[in-house]
Amino acid sequence: MSAGSRRWRDRCQVAIYLGALAVGALVGWLAPAAGPGLEPAINPVLAALLYVTFLQVPAAELGRSLRDGRFLGAALAVNFVVVPLVVAAMSVFFPAGQALRLGMLLVLLAPCVDYVLVFNGLAGGSSRRLLAATPVLLLAQMLLLPGFLFLFLGADLARVARAGPFLEAFLTLIVLPLALAWLTQAWAARSPAGRRFADAAGTAMVPLMAATLATVAASQTPKLHGELGPVASVVPFYVVFLAVMAFAGLGVARVSRLDVPAGRAIVFTGATRNSLVVLPLALALPDEFAVAPVVVVTQTLVEVLGMVCYVRLVPRLLP
Known part of the structure; x- marks a missing residue:
């Protein structure tokens, strides 16, 4: 497939994802x-x-x-050193309300591992290196997120969050899919049937992403009734985060002396957040924290629109 064909395909994906979010939100609002x-x-x-x-x-x-120490080190530094510092500075001004703050912290402290690849590819970033780093980023965020939340929330965290949902999310969303993927790869390496299955499964990525976004939007939009004011108050923080991380990621890329495609990938991984994976953690919170999942989903809506801007901005930052 030519570079032009890939870019056209990826642009279609962006339109599909935006459409899935819109349809899901409409279904959730009307039903x-x-x-x-x-x-x-x-x-x-x-x-x-x-x-x-x-x-x-x-x-x-x-x-x-x-073994790609420079790129992986930059990816870990931007996500687990720079981002927590940015969030710490912003958290002084977060809206009042423990549920709002917890939802914002959950989503802002976890790097994205899925649709970031599409937007990064559209901007000419190194999707291969970012994709290869995906399991490491997932593992690191599941190990570090509880500690970050404790630093931000202190003893209050123990009263609202339990270790069970974190462990369940780690096993069902990371360990099991990764193990099954590697087993499938081993099957594909030894069997034509395995290769056909792996190829067919690979084509399901776009429909599954669309289904995930639509399901999340439809299931969480009803919770907006009566909560529009508090939820709207978090939107400016998500916009500021995207603006700050564009230049913070650029700084990390330059300090790490990365080439242009790798540098663009660092900007994207620092800016995009893992709302889909942390959403089950937010859903497991007590009933009085029902607004936290909506805060997480709101970040997705802001971010997808922000990524459309990033696709044009990042190539200008790293020409």
Whole structure:
């Protein structure tokens, strides 16, 4: 496939994802009773999405990403050093309300591992290196996120968050999809049937992403009724985060002396957040924190629109 064809395909993906969010939000607004019934579908469809994402990362590529110390070090630094510092500075001005703050912290402290690849590719970033680093970023955020939340929330965290949902998310959304993906790769290497299955599974990535976004939007939009004011108050912070991280990521890329495609990938991984994977954690919070999942989903809506701007901005920052 030519570079032009790939860019056209990726632009179609962006339109599909925006359409899926719009359709899901419309369904959730017009048929709010459907929301609770759709929530149990989030984890299975998300696990399937991550399975086909990991399927694109050969085990050898993961080993290569671990040896690509400069890029991996920059990706870890921008996500787990720079981002927490930016969030700490912003958190002084976060809206009042523990549920709002917890939802914002959950989503802002976790780097994205799925649709970031599409937007990064559209901007000429190194999708191969970013894709190879995906399992490392997922593992790191699941290990570090509880500690970050404790630093920001202190003893209050123990009263509202339990270790069970974190462990369940780690096993079902990371360990299981990654293990199944590597087993599928081993099957594909030894069998024509396995290769055909792996190829067919790879084509399901776009429909699964669209299904995930639509399901999330439809299940969470009904919770906006009566909460529009508090939820709207978090939007400016998500916009500021995107603006700050564009230049913070650029700084990390330059300090790390990366080439242009790798530098663009660092900007994108620092700016995009993992709302889909942390959403199950927000959904597991007590009832009085029901607004936290909506705060997480709101970040997705802001970010997808922001990524459309990033696709034009980042090539100008790193020409």
